[in-house]
Amino acid sequence: MGGALCTSAGAVATTAARVGHRAAAFSSINVTFERPATASAPAFQLAGTLNIPSTSESEGSNSTRFPGVVFFSGTGPQDRDGKQGPLDLGTWELLDSLASKGNVVLRWDDRGAGESGLPTGVQPAEMGFHDIMGDGRAALNYLKSRGEVDPERLFLIGHSEGGLIAALLSTEFEDSVAGLVIMSSLGRNLFDVTLMQVEAGMAQLPEEARATNLKLQVEIQTAVREGREPDWNVIGEEMAPVVRETWEKVLPIRKWWREHFLLDTDSIYSAVKCPALVTQGQADFQTHPDLDARRLAAAIVQGGKCIDMSLRVFSGLDHLFKPTGGRPSTLEMYSEDRRVDSSFIKTLADWIASRSVSSSEELRTCASV
Structure with missing residues (x-):
């Protein structure tokens, strides 16, 4: 174009x-x-x-x-x-x-x-x-x-x-x-822009770590958009405490995120x-x-x-x-x-x-x- x-x-x-x-x-x-x-x-x-x-x-x-x-x-x-x-x-x-x-x-x-x-x-x-x-x-x-x-x-x-x-x-x-x-x-929707920024910030990490972190990020954002709790075992049962910690960290922006994620x-x-x-x-x-x-x-x-x-x-x-x-x-x-x-x-x-x-x-x- x-x-x-x-x-x-x-x-x-x-x-x-x-x-x-x-x-x-x-x-x-x-x-x-x-x-x-x-x-x-x-x-x-x-x-x-x-x-x-x-x-x-x-x-x-x-x-x-x-x-x-x-x-x-x-x-x-x-x-x-x-x-x-x-x-x-x-x-x-x-x-x-x-x-x-x-x-x-x-x-x-x-x-x-x-x-x-x-x-x-x-x-x-x-x-x-x-x-x-x-x-x-x-x-x-x-x-x-x-x-x-x-x-x-x-x-x-x-x-x-x-x-x-x-x-x-x-x-x-x-x-x-x-x-x-x-x-x-x-x-684009902030959902996609945020994922792009997260991916860019992980460019120096090993491939396996990038994939795990991105999977967690997608689940956290999707849970916010859908108004539910995340799947605590999304990256493995042993990593459930990490998922819970991440979920608590995004508490101050959940409303802001969700309203953005629902915009057309x-x-x-x-x-x-x-x-x-x-x-x-x-x-x-x-x-x-x-x-x-x-x-x-x-x-x-x-x-x-x-x-x-x-x-x-x-x-x-x-x-x-x-x-x-x-x-x-x-x-x-x-x-x-x-x-x-x-x-x-x-x-x-x-x-x-x-x-x-x-x-x-x-x-x-x-x-x-």
């Missing part, structure tokens, strides 16, 4: 806050918004930062409404700038650039990260995929409510698991969403109607250019509802869209001081700019996978 990209030419601006060589093109205010209660959890507060373009960048009109951008992060709690513990995932680099291009950007702390709270009395094992998606829905509703934002020009950017959430919300908010950007997301990813992407840009790093070892990016891009096109789909696979970039320097990508590399690739940031900024036109203007279309 071939790929095609529809973009318009344009430079990406950066801000003084990061590079120190020119006045910032946006102001920033700290915000909080409510994550509504559900049947199983009370309401709580999420926190973030709203970047608002300077009026000098918008013909000097205080009444100008800008396109709105909201970012949905990948798995694991991250703060509003893409910090996860000691790791700098580089989210701030992309969002700073988009704010400098005349977009209102909402960057927010995931639940339990930064200044965002957690629902009182809810244990980690009680949190699932749909809870995380509900957090994203609250963020999107907040951005849409802001007076600075054009409620019909919202852009959703999702990285990894966040790409799946962004796709679902783009359908739910179809009258407001002007564009969807999917970054290194899952084209092809149907989720085939329902997308808005313009969509699918991006992937060729060197990514967590998701795959063919098995994920091209598959989900094909699902969007084959759904027949989206007439403006672009796919771009970036050579030499990893799951974080950072250059690997020709090396195989590894988790250890995430701790290195590397920057998000500037050509990737430019591609996203140009794509959003070209689709930020008013609804009366004609969009170029691209639907080749």
Whole structure:
């Protein structure tokens, strides 16, 4: 399958806050918004930062409404700038650039990260995929409510698991969403992606050990998906204690896993109607250019509802869209001081700019996978 990209030419601006060589093109205010209660959890507060373009960048009109951008992060709690513990995932680099291009950007702390709270009395094992998606829905509703934002020009950017959430919300908010950007997301079900990652992590083990571990992994995941206990003797009666220990270790993620394992990813992407840009790093070892990016891009096109789909696979970039320097990508590399690739940031900024036109203007279309 071939790929095609529809973009318009344009430079990406950066801000003084990061590079120190020119006045910032946006102001920033700290915000909080409510994550509504559900049947199983009370309401709580999420926190973030709203970047608002300077009026000098918008013909000097205080009444100008800008396109709105909201970012949905990948798995694991991250703060509003893409910090996860000691790791700098580089989210701030992309969002700073988009704010400098005349977009209102909402960057927010995931639940339990930064200044965002957690629902009182809810244990980690009680949190699932749909809870995380509900957090994203609250963020999107907040951005849409802001007076600075054009409620019909919202852009959703999702990285990894966040790409799946962004796709679902783009359908739910179809009258407001002007564009969807999917970054290194899952084209397959998480069940299959997890098995791929486990297999890759066992590459140096003897063949017999790999086969035994994979058999255990498949049984644990299948038991979670089917809502049952695993076969304790799946790898031999003498290994039953190992199976029980493994089962206990996955307790905190069982709900999250099961909700993921029951998703129909092809149907989720085939329902997308808005313009969509699918991006992937060729060197990514967590998701795959063919098995994920091209598959989900094909699902969007084959759904027949989206007439403006672009796919771009970036050579030499990893799951974080950072250059690997020709090396195989590894988790250890995430701790290195590397920057998000500037050509990737430019591609996203140009794509959003070209689709930020008013609804009366004609969009170029691209639907080749």
